[in-house]
Amino acid sequence: MTHPRAAAPRRLVRTPRHAVADRPFLVIWESTRACPLACLHCRAEAIPRRNPRELSGAQARDLMDQIAAFGRPHPLFVITGGDPFQRPDLTELIAYGTGLGLRVAVSPSGTPTLTRQNLTAVRDAGAVALSLSVDGSTAARHDTFRGVDGVFGLTLDGWRAARELGLKVQVNTTVSRCSMEDLADIAALVHREKAMLWSGFLLVPTGRGAALDSLTAQETEDVLHFLYDCGAVMATKTTEGHHFRRVVLQRAALAERGELPRTGALHARLTARAHALGLFDGGHRAVRRPPMDVSSGRGFVFVSHTGEVTPSGFLPLSADNTKHRPLMDIYRESPLLQELRDPSLLRGKCGVCEYKTVCGGSRSRAYAVTGDYLAADPWCAHRPPAWQQAGEEEESPCAQ
Template sequence: MKQQHVDEKEKIFKPILVAWEVTRSCNLACKHCRASSLRGPYPGELSTEESFKLIDQITEVGNPILILTGGEPLMRDDIFEIADYAVKKGLRVVMAPNGTLVTEVVAKKIKDVGIQRISISIDFPTEELHDKFRGVEGAYKGAVQAIKNAHKVGLDVQINSTITKLNYKYLDDLLKLSEELGVVAFHPFLLVPTGRGKELEEQELSPEEYEKTLNWIYDMQKACPNIFFKPTDVPHYFRVRMQRA
């Protein structure tokens, strides 16, 4: 659960955004995966009915944006039932698939069920590098095609990129790719070394690289008004905004 605000009258912490890992099953093997996702079935995920009850609990304490993530959320057979239930309960629902399963038919189902946006992760601007990082050949082509399929059905897309020493030098190229693909937002994430990401701990940005990245984000927010920037897991960005405002 992320991003809370306080109802001063009732002194209740109400979530603004809830990121729910609906499964750890996944068809990729990303090096940085915080969920340590699995190729096969994940026995610990909630049943459909348990998922409905969780959504009920969420709506009892607030009306947050609900991110259906994973693992690969589309590997759940009941994911559209879950999304439909959440939408009907009044939540703004978005989804974070890896793109490889988002055919045009699936994109239309996502749109029709009421999911308002999907986020597709692209960490490198080339097929070879992205596929190596994601652990499966074809991951890059799948992500790019998913974005095109989403556009065909009128579904908004954002690109997420996890920034490490491995792709730090490609920030401008990733932004250019985002513009070329016509996405509405670009969300740079700083590596959180948990799950499989622990193995990339040595690839975390140095303090100097971190600072340069924060200032690059600030500059690009000004230079690219057609793309919404939202740095994630980057608490020091607020300091940079205050310093440069």
Template sequence: MDLDTANRPLVLIWELTQACGLACDHCRADARPGRHPDELSTEEGKALLEDTAGFGDGQLVVLSGGDPLVRDDVEELVAYGTDLGLRMTITPSGTRSVTADRLDRLADAGLARMAISLDGATPAAHDAFRGERGSFDETIRAARDARDAGIPVQVNTTVCRETLGQLPAIRALVREMGAVMWSVFFLVPIGRGRLLESIDPAEADAVMAWLDDVSEREPFGLKTTEAPQYRRVVAQRASRTTRSENRTNVERRTGIVAGDGFAFVGHTGDVFPSGFLPSSAGSVRDRSITELYRRSPLFRSLRNRDRLEGKCGVCPYRQLCGGSRSRAFARTGNPHASDPLCPYVPDGYEGPLPWSDRRVGTDGTVADD
């Protein structure tokens, strides 16, 4: 697969709908039960998948929401994308929409993977976060039914103050469930997520170091979302140990940021660098997804690490990491600003610190502005 992120994204997410029966605390879309009347139609969706195939064989497409299974054309879209050579995956909500029969039909259509969300290791913790009693049990059942249907399962988990203490127990659940991947998402405060409390930068680095150890010891794969500093943490730890060069290369290859290896098509057709960076580059109703990704000024600017500002702009890890452009945008309105979750301060940097109202002075000490 072509890994040139200027030519194709590693991940393309299509938000089929914002309709969902849950009211999750972290919901980016601030989802509601009803569907939007201007969602991309089945035929428009097929046209989008045809354009997406222009990126090349094996392009990963994630059907998301809301709850994508609210739509009754999902199996048709999965089959259509699979026939085009796309790798079709889905992230349904933990509700009764994920029936065994529906999963069998999705498997027959060629679904390559299903991702479910676990934000607590117990029914009480998970259901409180998801805003729906019974969500934990439905999620565990859905994972079991997916495996029975031959669909590999990925587990997604949000990291914030409310879930931090649950991570070790969720790790154990991921192992017990036989999941192939644990995707750990570090909160970006948009949508209902604005009401949640993020962990602080030092805690974030500590969690990422722990996740690095987890990745070495568990049979499932591990990736982070909106946490590109994970690659900096891994590289720093590797430089102090005998970690293999191959492992460092894996972290380098799989790391992406909004607009650079990642694209998001909203439910009404607008194209964003990420679902967590709500600045539109245009609509697939007007231009092809390949043209928007490759040529739009917004996406091109996000792929230029020389555009980074603040301490991210002078960081020696900026090509490897790049910082969360979504979190920078959520904090400042500027997608090129420094990532406020990263505690690393480059040697010789003099300027503001994005996680506080302080700055580094000329003598290297931190002072109030």
């Protein structure tokens, strides 16, 4: 595999404006775990009722004060759940954060609370974007994954209403063995409904997701290449798929030489289906959306419904609690977060990978599978030259 030029990461992969050791680019707050759905992958193992230990309204406002204290430009603040609409003070909190100058986005569930009236209130309170989940291209597929009938229809209705109200809509799709063969059809749906961004969330086997069948490393590679291909006609990104950044760099290097990557059978099937659906027939975007170089504890931090600060919602190791210590101090001084920001500490093939400073693998998946958050990402098919020299013979899926 040709190594990227020194300037390539800045040209093809976006980096936050400020040092990630100083401040996060993104803060996600799990406002509640209350949710009426029973999703097969739920990391939070959501519950029907709100936990009395949740951050109160006053504590939530204090959290937003702490986020604003990082200075401008403020971190993007996402309110997720469970289902955020289970909190009666949701719009008040959005308005408070907006008043502080925060860019606030909301990630609701596809439940009966996802109404035009509620979405209007969210917009009027100052939210700039909405994040919705679509895990199947049909009601049967999506509702089976979400565990409740009717969720697909509610999600589509909410999506269309949000778009009409002027809210930007990001669509998230969990990539597991349940959905991988349906990804081309989901992509066509996302493209047709004009989402701002499509994010492929590569499953982390934690919470209920531990019971789902994992993809192989090669299947994951095929999915990443398919998402890259879709990026020619709509904006795409990944969640817990940090090696997508490596794929972006590799594909650019190959394109300069007029070469194509070596991909597997899943990529071939998804590509054929996408062409059959006409997904790639409408022309290409003028500028491909470069992925952002942030990951667990490194430009990104998660605050639980009880105030626990973790590197990610999928890496359940506490760095401290915002009820007891300011988020700024936790983010900058936590030994856990400092370790995650140091690529020299990575182990296995991630530790010798030429892309470790721009990728680093999913620390959440490494921890879920091995119990070691610094171990190699088990869903990565790339074989670094130094790893191969140490005795690994398998080639990278990209052309040499």
